[in-house]
Amino acid sequence: MSKKSYIIPIFIPHRGCPHDCSFCNQRKIAGEMKEITGEDIYKITNKYLDFFPSNHIKKEVAFYGGSFTGLEMEKQIELLKPAFEMKEKGLINEIRLSTRPDYIDDSILVLLKKFGVTTIELGVQSTDNKVLELNHRGHTKEDVVFASKLIKDTGFKLGLQMMVGLLGDNITSIIKTAKDIISLNPNFVRIYPTIVIEHTYLEKLYLEGKYEPFTLEKTIEICKELLILFKKNKIPVIRLGLQSNDNMDYGKSLVAGPYHPSFRELVESEIYKDVIEKQIKKKDADKIRILNIHCNPTIISRVAGFKQSNKKYFMDKYNISDIKIIADNELDKNQLHIEINRSH
Helix, strand or coil: CCCCEEEEEEECCHHHCCCCCCCCCHHHHHCCCCCCCHHHHHHHHHHHHHHCCCCCCEEEEEEECCCHHHCCHHHHHHHHHHHHHHHHCCCCCEEEEEECHHHCCHHHHHHHHHCCCCEEEEEEECCCHHHHHHCCCCCCHHHHHHHHHHHHHCCCEEEEEEEECCCCCCHHHHHHHHHHHHHCCCCEEEEEECCEECCCHHHHHHHCCCCCCCCHHHHHHHHHHHHHHHHHCCCCEEEECCCCCHHHHCCCCEEECCCCCCHHHHHHHHHHHHHHHHHHHHCCCCCEEEEEEEECHHHHHHHHCHHHHHHHHHHHHCCCCEEEEEECCCCCCCCEEEEEEECC
């Protein structure tokens, strides 16, 4: 098992990406961002390092917030150089950045390798060319395949990001995107629900009645399938749902769509609910008085459901008087052991 990383997030201006994708208003998503300089990289990194434990846990500088390789070459070097120097000194272990599939070529990868980058994330969003076109992505599935293979072949770790519920999306195109991503064998994946943000093309279409975002319930159902699919293929999903921030949580920029600050917990709770119900039905659900569910301590909240929703569901549906969720360190996260006490 890989050891935990401490992330040093550095948000770069959105000017690295000239495209105006249907869903994107980067300033609203990430907040107002000032121009970042090489000097800022030193300051931000040192500030985080002062708070991190001085042990051997992996420390990683991560550039977020724009298409890094879309920046001018001089700017890329200015930002990468301080991180690389710190990596050379052993103060950090890895450097990651995110960019677009069509902003990758041999010369770019040579530069990134020279300055110590270890991980490249690509904003894929979909591998359906029609969906990509409708959402003004400016790249194709072929760009995704080319860039992903080039990144892997050059020795970088590869992360791929996909979205659920884009304009023109449906369950078929979403599952196909997931399967295409699996075929590219990334080191990890991020999954984001599509929401409508102020001052975007999707907002315009939404207000005109030409785009309807997926409901939260539908998005959870689809993401259940995706999470199971990626897990089955041993590809970690390192993020499921949008990063919580004040603009989202207090509705300052969110117009519509399946945003929830605990989205992953909702999805995983539903997965465990399905697993428990399957086991209950196998054991004959009639006349259950007490249900004891043994699980690994780290998943107790998921097994119980978001705000105890799973416990309530089973107690109401099967008229169970009590459900106990019991921590068991002998079980891993994929195991549940159920004991039933029946009334006579």
